[in-house]
Amino acid sequence: MDRKLDELLYALMQNMTITVSGEKLAKDLGVSHSTVVRWVDKLRRAGIEIRGELFTGYRLIRLPDILLPPLIRPRLHTRLIGRNLYHFYDIDSTNLFAARLFAHARKVPEGTVIIAESQTAGRGRLGRSWHSERDAGIYFSMMLFPKAPPSLAPLFTLATAVAMHNAVERYTGLDVDIKWPNDLLIGKRKFCGILSEIQAEVDLVKTMIIGVGVNANHERFPEEIADRATSLRIASGRIQSRIEILLEFFEEFENIYLDFERKGPTGIIEQWTRSSSFSTGRKIEIHDGVRRIVGVTRGLNPLGALRIEQQGGQIQEVYSGDVVAWK
Numbered sequence: 001m002d003r004k005l006d007e008l009l010y011a012l013m014q015n016m017t018i019t020v021s022g023e024k025l026a027k028d029l030g031v032s033h034s035t036v037v038r039w040v041d042k043l044r045r046a047g048i049e050i051r052g053e054l055f056t057g058y059r060l061i062r063l064p065d066i067l068l069p070p071l072i073r074p075r076l077h078t079r080l081i082g083r084n085l086y087h088f089y090d091i092d093s094t095n096l097f098a099a100r101l102f103a104h105a106r107k108v109p110e111g112t113v114i115i116a117e118s119q120t121a122g123r124g125r126l127g128r129s130w131h132s133e134r135d136a137g138i139y140f141s142m143m144l145f146p147k148a149p150p151s152l153a154p155l156f157t158l159a160t161a162v163a164m165h166n167a168v169e170r171y172t173g174l175d176v177d178i179k180w181p182n183d184l185l186i187g188k189r190k191f192c193g194i195l196s197e198i199q200a201e202v203d204l205v206k207t208m209i210i211g212v213g214v215n216a217n218h219e220r221f222p223e224e225i226a227d228r229a230t231s232l233r234i235a236s237g238r239i240q241s242r243i244e245i246l247l248e249f250f251e252e253f254e255n256i257y258l259d260f261e262r263k264g265p266t267g268i269i270e271q272w273t274r275s276s277s278f279s280t281g282r283k284i285e286i287h288d289g290v291r292r293i294v295g296v297t298r299g300l301n302p303l304g305a306l307r308i309e310q311q312g313g314q315i316q317e318v319y320s321g322d323v324v325a326w327k
């Protein structure tokens with residue numbers, strides 16, 4: 001259904017300045033008149049401005065900032081990431097869809113990306129949910145087969161944070177920080193989160209799903225997160241193009257990912273260290289699910305764990321967790 005809607009929108013986009021008869025659209029798409037009416041209605045409800053009706057014909061008024069494959073594909077400079085794209089107006093969660101695809105598809109090309117305009121069950125880290133307001137955010141998941149043992153899997157999440165850090169800084173000019181391990185902040189507020197999920201054998205990651213949620217054009221947030229969240233629009237005072245940020249990100253991520261295949265983890269560790277004010281000398285408190293660790297950050301170890309100097313000078317290496325307080 002979503003693919004058909006994309007086809008209809010694409011047909012209207014190719015005739016932006018003229019009115020296309022409902023008859024022609026129905027014929028080109030191989031559907032009935034009433035289906036065209038229903039689909040136009042659905043596109044309108046998704047926020048796309050279309051003038052006219054079946055008998056007068058339809059005209060697209062403005063090119064929408066929708067993350068449609070036909071708009072993304074011709075502008076991709078990658079050879080892996082985003083070459084195979086799925087786009088949904090509504091989905092439960094792009095990570096869940098990716099997991100279903102891995103479970104049921106015979107073959108999934110590496111770098112396949114699932115994009116959604118809105119999610120009804122967007123998932124966050126540590127069992128939380130992810131606020132996924134329609135059209136305002138960038139919600140996507142990448143499907144990867146990193147040639148690495150499970151112990152190195154967290155590095156790809158750090159790499160994703162670095163890539164989004166670079167893409168957003170370059171495109172918006174905003175100053176972006178990475179809160180360990182992979183929350184992207186502007187000031188003290190979060191605008192992007194990353195959720196990675198792997199399936200692994202003892203010594204090899206079989207499949208990896210990296211889900212990314214960016215608050216791009218949100219104007220406000222639900223009360224529960226309003227004091228901690230921000231969006232690129234709020235921070236910059238301008239509406240931001242989701243498609244431009246996504247394209248920048250794909251390129252950035254692919255470079256870092258391929259660099260890892262050639263040279264190993266050092267590039268990721270170095271870039272993360274440069275991009276995050278949390279890497280050294282920060283007083284922080286972390287919950288890792290079991291322990292509460294307080295101390296001063298002393299960089300990442302070669303596997304991407306955060307080294308924390310505790311009172312008394314002993315170093316703890318923390319692989320996952322949540323920074324709950326920092327100075």
Ligand code: BTN
Nearest residue numbers: 093095123124125193194211213
């Ligand atoms: C976090 O808690 O910080 C991680 C949030 C990750 C949200 C993204 S949105 C796209 C993808 N699909 C999901 O269900 N979650 C991730």
